[in-house]
Amino acid sequence: MMKILAIVPAYNEEQSVSDVVIKIKLYMPEADILVINDGSIDATSERATDAGAKVINVPFNLGIGGAMQTGYLYAKRNNYDIAVQVDADGQHDPAYIKDLIKPIMLNKADMVIGSRFIEETSYRPSVFRKIGIKFFSALVRFLSNRNIADPTSGFRAVNREIIKYFSEYYPVDYPEVDVLIKLFRKGYRIIEIPVEMEERKKGRSSITPLRSVYYMIKVTLCLFMESLKNV
Amino acid sequence: MQAMFNVYTLSIVFSITFIIVVIELVRKNKLQEKYSILWIFMSIILLVLSSTPLIINKIAEWINIQNPPSFLFLFGLVYLIIYNLHLTVVVSNQSEKITRLAQEIALLKEEKDRKTFKAKYARVATHGQPGGGNSVKGNAAR
Numbered sequence: 579m580m581k582i583l584a585i586v587p588a589y590n591e592e593q594s595v596s597d598v599v600i601k602i603k604l605y606m607p608e609a610d611i612l613v614i615n616d617g618s619i620d621a622t623s624e625r626a627t628d629a630g631a632k633v634i635n636v637p638f639n640l641g642i643g644g645a646m647q648t649g650y651l652y653a654k655r656n657n658y659d660i661a662v663q664v665d666a667d668g669q670h671d672p673a674y675i676k677d678l679i680k681p682i683m684l685n686k687a688d689m690v691i692g693s694r695f696i697e698e699t700s701y702r703p704s705v706f707r708k709i710g711i712k713f714f715s716a717l718v719r720f721l722s723n724r725n726i727a728d729p730t731s732g733f734r735a736v737n738r739e740i741i742k743y744f745s746e747y748y749p750v751d752y753p754e755v756d757v758l759i760k761l762f763r764k765g766y767r768i769i770e771i772p773v774e775m776e777e778r779k780k781g782r783s784s785i786t787p788l789r790s791v792y793y794m795i796k797v798t799l800c801l802f803m804e805s806l807k808n809v
Numbered sequence: 810m811q812a813m814f815n816v817y818t819l820s821i822v823f824s825i826t827f828i829i830v831v832i833e834l835v836r837k838n839k840l841q842e843k844y845s846i847l848w849i850f851m852s853i854i855l856l857v858l859s860s861t862p863l864i865i866n867k868i869a870e871w872i873n874i875q876n877p878p879s880f881l882f883l884f885g886l887v888y889l890i891i892y893n894l895h896l897t898v899v900v901s902n903q904s905e906k907i908t909r910l911a912q913e914i915a916l917l918k919e920e921k922d923r924k925t926f927k928a929k930y931a932r933v934a935t936h937g938q939p940g941g942g943n944s945v946k947g948n949a950a951r
Contacts, residue, residue: 614915632919633919634915634916634918634919635915635918635919636911636912636915637911637914637915638911640908640911640912644908644911644912647908647912648912648915648916651912651916652916652919655916750904750908
């Protein structure tokens with residue numbers, strides 16, 4: 579029996595976090611659920627505890643990279659075989675976790691990404707976001723010569739080896755695209771499976787148009803710099 | 810007529826004051842020795858350059874600077890840029906460490922909470938108090 583951990587990083591998500599936890603429990607009763615409360619100023623921590631998740635309260639806001647890595651540290655130290663990242667805002671449907679971890683259980687992949695774009699789905703991103711995703715997909719192709727249709731998706735499952743790697747190294751800012759390039763360079767197997775995603779229901783996304791342009795430029799520059807590093 | 814203060818005198822006064830300030834900061838434990846060394850190093854070079862115009866004139870001749878004192882500015886500027894780069898390296902290093910510290914604290918807190926909860930739960934179980942969940946909460950509140 580494999581030990582599975584669902585990592586849910588949450589920053590001020592009191593309105594959606596408990597739904598997410600309950601749904602994960604429903605679809606994946608065998609998984610442990612760990613909410614990383616990344617210095618929220620609302621009731622995220624209480625909501626998550628009440629819903630039945632283990633909660634780790636980081637003493638101050640670390641940002642998505644630092645929060646996620648806390649989850650991977652926990653997974654490594656408690657000997658988990660598989661870790662699944664699920665967003666606390668409700669856009670990732672826990673019903674797909676089973677599909678996400680299957681290739682890992684069968685040892686067909688080291689990382690599985692829940693992708694919005696390998697099958698026709700009802701997900702309709704804004705033009706802005708579409709351009710962004712296309713752009714990063716092209717960037718990954720350029721830097722690692724592999725095709726990832728949805729490189730910004732944070733709905734992912736990884737195996738033991740990558741848990742260990744992430745607990746030692748995880749990028750601080752824009753981790754999604756960054757780790758893909760790192761993992762490809764290290765020769766890990768990454769596959770995508772189709773999932774449906776919803777627009778966030780409640781709360782506010784941290785991404786505004788202006789910020790996303792800044793984000794794109796910053797990530798691109800950083801990725802080029804990163805690709806100079808030794809693996 | 811020559812001005813009372815030229816750039817060399819000014820530079821000498823500045824370097825000496827700066828060295829004193831840096832040493833004072835170290836003495837009061839407001840600046841670590843390892844960071845003070847680069848500042849003192851800079852002030853001494855500045856002091857030497859400005860107190861013996863001979864050197865600076867020679868350098869200016871080599872690199873074709875019309876006005877020799879400009880070299881003082883060039884030196885200061887380049888030194889500051891390099892020192893700034895050094896500082897951002899230090900900051901990067903520190904922010905990485907702070908992140909790791911925060912993560913370790915968070916994990917420790919979680920572990921501790923889990924243990925106290927278990928201990929309390931065990932005590933309640935052995936004493937056979939009724940209403941398991943409630944008494945755990947009651948104990949925690951006490």
